[in-house]
Amino acid sequence: MALNQSKAFSLRDIPSLDGRVAIVTGGSDGIGYATTLQLVLHGARVYIVARSSEKATQAIANMRQSAPEKSLDIHFLQADLQSLASVMQVAKRFNEKESNLDILINNAGIMAAPYGLTEDGYETQWQTNYLSPFLLTKSLLPTMTSTARKNGPARIINVVSDAAFVPITPDLDLENPNLDHLTGFMAPWKRYCHSKMAMVLLTHHLHTLVTRDDNAMNNIKTYAVHPGFVETNLQALDPTLLGKIVKFSVRWGLVPGKVSREDGARTTLACATSDEWPILEGSGGFFRPFGQRDKQGDALVEKGRESKMEERLWDASEQMLKDKGF
Template identity: 35%
Template sequence: MTFSIADIPEFTKPTVAVVTGGTGGIGKVAVRELYNHGATIYVIARNASKAEALISEVVDKAKENGGSVTIIKGDHMDLNSIVSAAHEIAEKETKIDILLNNAGIMMVPYVETSDGYESHLQVNYISHYLLTRLLMPLLQAAEAPRIINVSSIAHTGYWRFNFEHPNLKGGIEFFKRGMRYSQSKICNILFTNKLAKLYPSILCLSVHPGVIVDTGLMDAMIHDKSRFGYMRLFARINVWFGRKLGSTIEQGALTSIYCAVDKGLTAEKNNGEYYVPIAKKAVSSSTTRNPVTIDRLWDWTEEQLISKGYWPKNETA
């Protein structure tokens, strides 16, 4: 099917959206269009200057459609920061209609967060898991809520989640960076599929936005200072092909926006589906559809967060 910005419907009812990674790239386009069509948006952001630029660029103070954008301070490298962001949103709203888990990093050097997780694993997956769980009461309070988790075709680049060594530390860094990124994107689809099972009344979808090279995700590779420059060469080749064959930032945002707003999608018919550009249903890897792995990752993540005191062991989803 085809889907464009012109196909985005106006929100006829008060609509509240929460967007992560909304200060740049495809997230900023999503924020702009949700705002333009009347949504009340909360953008979780750690970079104050980017947040100010987003407001200046996206928000038209003269609009009369009821749209608004509020910045909520939150850093996906710090789980306590995500807790604070969720609580701040809960103080302001009684329901959430759309949760777009869009924030992400790619192919960055090995770093462990203060919470003890490799940065791809935490930023791309665990922080979104925590945020979603904390916002679940507000999502359940909405009439037809949606959760959209941004994954990547790169989830096919690794064949499993490494429960024994989830940080994927050590080895040849050139390859391990890609494995860490791919693993985190596997998690996002597994997470989506588990949510769809647990919450059949919430439309939960995962998305591959496309190959988009101008979002800043390639910066870590382009500026890499490794001795032989393999990462820089790999990045430049990808950028060249991406600009020839890939998607623009505007095009890259369309599938996420489609999943967030299209009236033909329902929890009853479409829960747990995976979408690729532009707005096409596809089939994710067999790993992400394995029911044993789906349940095991959920249990592993729950145990991780229980051990850190985020909720009691006897709390059910």
């Protein structure tokens, strides 16, 4: 399955990140916590974006306690991904504080949540897993472009799932991204898969956009990352019997390939920091543990090439934002 194979990425392979600035959404828990900790331990200035101030403050305290000999450069920006206005505000606050952004990691997400609408009128998984990260990324692209001109490759990492490729994943529905017609116990999972498929397509389209020009913007690298099966709060949202079975299976290691949150962060960190050729050349692609490119993403892109699925997704996403005044 792997293309352009490189050795499995280890935490020991993370280079010095002194002078680098990063944003990690959902950086106060699970894989995001492990990712953030490694970035700051290796010298980056990291901004955690999270909804809960209390949780983020505790996470930062725990990180500092785990490395008392180091001065960790870590900060908190409060945002709710179920509010587009909140996402815009966090981008504005970041740009008021920093002129550079080397690494953007869209890590936050929800899984198989019961059907509900955000304050903006979008299904919660569609907005949290796709539309809000789209808005945040688009809002920060100018900063990343200028950073790439000065510092070399900037990186956008979208944490997705290989659920984007399972048979239950609906075709991309841009007329009704809320998928409110779906019923039954599998409906929340289908919406989850749909949102993750959109992120895989967005990742490749971003790569296409930033490499069309000959200027320094092509120093932005983009990656869709499947972290592996990690026990996190993601599995707690589906109240149905299926959700309980999934949570039990992951917790007790009944899912093949279950990894720790530290191992779950390895592929994200590989794409965010590695200068190995298979990583750099793999911009726009889908990566699985641990830092290996996988052809499933390429197959999805090829499937939609004739219908211009990526371009339609981008245009529809911009229209969704415009409809809400953004």
